[in-house]
Amino acid sequence: MKTRTLLLLALGCGVAIMLAGAVFLVQLSAQDDVEPAAALGESTTVGEMTIVVEQVVETGSVLDVTVRIGGVDDVDGADGFRLIAAGRAVRPMTAGERCRATTIAARTCIVRFDVSRADGTSRVLFYERGDDQARWVLA
Numbered sequence: 001m002k003t004r005t006l007l008l009l010a011l012g013c014g015v016a017i018m019l020a021g022a023v024f025l026v027q028l029s030a031q032d033d034v035e036p037a038a039a040l041g042e043s044t045t046v047g048e049m050t051i052v053v054e055q056v057v058e059t060g061s062v063l064d065v066t067v068r069i070g071g072v073d074d075v076d077g078a079d080g081f082r083l084i085a086a087g088r089a090v091r092p093m094t095a096g097e098r099c100r101a102t103t104i105a106a107r108t109c110i111v112r113f114d115v116s117r118a119d120g121t122s123r124v125l126f127y128e129r130g131d132d133q134a135r136w137v138l139a
Helices: 003-030
Strands: 043-046 049-057 062-070 081-085 088-092 107-114 122-128 133-135
Touching: 043 122, 043 133, 049 122, 062 081, 081 107
Parallel strands: none
Antiparallel strands: 043 049, 049 062, 062 107, 081 088, 081 122, 122 133
């Protein structure tokens, strides 16, 4: 191949990469901004569920999150809670009394997490229901 042909192919590839980057930037600018984190004690609606994170207590390797949750009769309504602790995803503990079933009338319960494998102190709680999600920065 001639040098001129290689230079034209390289130029064509460069233009294609620049166009792809421009399309990507346009897609990024059209995305919705991330919702701000809900404050402790503030009522938040996720789908049809209303949630208030009332208190957070970390004792040793256990994080207890007291929530007031209601709005839907669902046997697994409280299963949507997740915690990101120092970059690790943590599911609620299943032992003992736990927050699980929800009713239309709001009730208070404790969601418990084992944070023994989390190295840092960062704690972010998420609740997902359907396509909706809320988050709380706990620490």
